Amino acid sequence: MIKVVFFAALREQLNCSELSLSSENLTTIADLKAELASKDDKWQQVFANSALLSAVNHDMVNSEQAIEAGDEVAFFPPVTGG
Amino acid sequence: MTENTSPEISIQTTDFSLADEVALLEHENACDGAVVTFTGRVRDRNEGKHVTSLTLEHYPGMTEKSLAKILCTAKVRWRLGRVKVIHRVGELFIGDQIVFVGVTSKHRQDAFAANEFIMDYLKVQAPFWKKESTEQGNNWLDAKTSDENKAAKW
Numbered sequence: 001m002i003k004v005v006f007f008a009a010l011r012e013q014l015n016c017s018e019l020s021l022s023s024e025n026l027t028t029i030a031d032l033k034a035e036l037a038s039k040d041d042k043w044q045q046v047f048a049n050s051a052l053l054s055a056v057n058h059d060m061v062n063s064e065q066a067i068e069a070g071d072e073v074a075f076f077p078p079v080t081g082g
Numbered sequence: 083m084t085e086n087t088s089p090e091i092s093i094q095t096t097d098f099s100l101a102d103e104v105a106l107l108e109h110e111n112a113c114d115g116a117v118v119t120f121t122g123r124v125r126d127r128n129e130g131k132h133v134t135s136l137t138l139e140h141y142p143g144m145t146e147k148s149l150a151k152i153l154c155t156a157k158v159r160w161r162l163g164r165v166k167v168i169h170r171v172g173e174l175f176i177g178d179q180i181v182f183v184g185v186t187s188k189h190r191q192d193a194f195a196a197n198e199f200i201m202d203y204l205k206v207q208a209p210f211w212k213k214e215s216t217e218q219g220n221n222w223l224d225a226k227t228s229d230e231n232k233a234a235k236w
Binding site: 081 | 122138139140141143144147148169180181201204205206207208209210211212213222223224225
C-alpha cells in the first residue's frame with residue numbers, strides 16, 4: 001500500500017486529508033496523480049494544476065520519482081510559511 | 083503538535099522570547115562575535131485587505147526534515163557557530179511573532195548571509211501554509227514568484 005496525504009487548500013478542495021492505495025500498477029508519482037485524477041471531475045481538476053508539489057517520504061520530488069509499497073506520498077500547494 | 087528532532091529546530095504553537103533566544107545563542111559562546119536574528123510577525127494588512135488573523139498549517143515530519151536540510155546547507159556554505167529556527171503554527175493574530183532565525187559566527191558577514199539564506203529557503207521549501215482571515219472571509223495565501231526568485235539567487 002501507498003499512504004497519500006494532502007495539505008492546506010488541496011486538503012480542503014478534496015475534503016480528504018489521507019488515503020491508502022494499492023501500489024500495484026503505480027511506478028511513479030505521475031502514475032499516482034493520474035490514478036487519483038481519474039476518481040471524478042473534482043479530483044481531475046485539482047490534479048490538473050501544474051503548480052502542485054509532491055513529496056515522497058518527506059522529501060520534495062518531481063513527477064518522475066519512483067514510488068513503491070510503504071511510501072508516504074504527499075501532495076500540496078506551493079508553500080507560504082515564514 | 084510539536085515534533086522536534088533537533089535542538090536547532092522548533093515547530094510550536096506557543097510564543098517565543100527574542101531575549102531568551104539571543105541569550106541561548108550567546109551563552110558560554112565566547113568565540114562568536116556576531117549574532118544575527120530575524121523575527122517575522124503577522125502584519126495587519128495584506129494586498130490591501132485588513133487581516134484579522136493567520137492560521138498556519140504544516141506537514142509534521144517533513145517540516146523538520148526540510149529545515150534540517152536548509153541548516154545543513156547553510157553550515158557548509160558559511161562558517162557558523164550556533165543556529166536556531168523557530169516556526170509557530172496554529173492561529174496567530176496581528177503583531178504575533180511567526181518565525182525566528184538566529185545565527186552566530188565569528189564575524190558578521192557569515193551570520194548575515196546565512197540568516198537571509200535560511201529565511202529565503204524556508205519560504206520556498208519548508209511545508210508551511212498560511213490561511214488568512216480578513217473582513218472579506220478566509221483564504222489560503224498564494225505563493226509569491228518574488229520568493230522563488232530570491233531563493234534562486236543563492
